[in-house]
Amino acid sequence: MFSPLIDELMHALKVLPGVGPKSAQRMALQLLEHNREGASRLADSLQRAVAGVARCGRCRTLTEQPLCGVCASERRDNTLLCVVETPADVLAIEQAGSYQGKYFVLLGHLSPIDGVGPEDIGIDQLLALLQTEPVSEIILATNPTVEGEATAFYISERAKKAGINVTRIAHGVPLGGELEYIDGGTLAHAFSSRRSL
Numbered sequence: 703m704f705s706p707l708i709d710e711l712m713h714a715l716k717v718l719p720g721v722g723p724k725s726a727q728r729m730a731l732q733l734l735e736h737n738r739e740g741a742s743r744l745a746d747s748l749q750r751a752v753a754g755v756a757r758c759g760r761c762r763t764l765t766e767q768p769l770c771g772v773c774a775s776e777r778r779d780n781t782l783l784c785v786v787e788t789p790a791d792v793l794a795i796e797q798a799g800s801y802q803g804k805y806f807v808l809l810g811h812l813s814p815i816d817g818v819g820p821e822d823i824g825i826d827q828l829l830a831l832l833q834t835e836p837v838s839e840i841i842l843a844t845n846p847t848v849e850g851e852a853t854a855f856y857i858s859e860r861a862k863k864a865g866i867n868v869t870r871i872a873h874g875v876p877l878g879g880e881l882e883y884i885d886g887g888t889l890a891h892a893f894s895s896r897r898s899l
Contacts, residue, residue, distance in 0.1 A: 708734070760831070761825060764790040772796070772804060779803045781838040785828065785857060787811055787845055789880055795843065803841070806831060811849040812856060825857060839867045846873040848893065850899040871896075 703789040708730060712787070715726035733741035758770040765771070772778055772792070782803025786792055792805050820826065831837075835867070840861050844850035858868045874892025875884055884892075 746770070749862075753862065761792075761805045761811060762827075763792050763805065772794050782841065783831075783835075783837045783839070784841040784880055786843045787850065787853075791843060797869050801841075808844070811844060811847070811853040813849050822876065823853070828857065829860055831866070832861065833865060837866060839869060843869060843871045 708890045711730045711734075712723070712726040713722055715729050716723065721729070733744070754766050755764050756766075758773055759767045759768050760773040761770060763770050763772075767774070779802050782805055784795065784800075784801060784803055785806050785808060786795070787808050787810060789807055790806060795801050795805075806824075806828050808825070808828070810818060810823040812818060812820065812823065832840075840857070842854040842857060854870055858870075861868045872895055874879065874888060874895055881889070
């Protein structure tokens with residue numbers, strides 16, 4: 703029904719998470735019909751980002767520099783290392799504004815069923831980093847999924863052998879949440895992770 707170029711654009715837009723055929727069609731037509739200048743700016747920005755953005759040489763988040771701003775900062779606490787699954791997790795923690803340590807991005811989680819082992823997500827690089835930097839505490843901030851918990855456990859066991867204190871971020875009832883609307887798994891985790899006041 704559409705020309706090959708429009709079909710190609712719609713197909714390209716479907717690589718974005720949550721974008722199905724109808725959403726891709728709406729986006730493509732919006733850009734072509736009502737915002738060609740925006741479409742050109744989007745294409746140019748995307749092309750420059752793909753060419754210029756790479757992984758930080760230390761923490762593996764996305765940056766245009768050899769070291770990201772967090773790793774290059776002398777104000778950050780070198781003794782704290784927060785281990786996360788994705789660069790988006792770093793962004794979320796940074797936006798919260800309370801963490802002042804450094805990061806290590808795994809780029810995934812362990813998943814033996816899918817053939818994803820420790821070397822595939824960079825645990826060997828993490829362990830090498832622990833040998834060269836003055837890290838005294840690792841904060842595991844992997845997702846509260848089965849794979850995230852397994853990844854946290856695996857890293858915890860290796861870090862403890864290296865004599866490093868390991869903590870895990872708390873998971874449970876969100877601030878402002880009402881108990882009657884919280885799912886059972888979250889409530890169970892909140893009770894099992896309770897602490898003294």
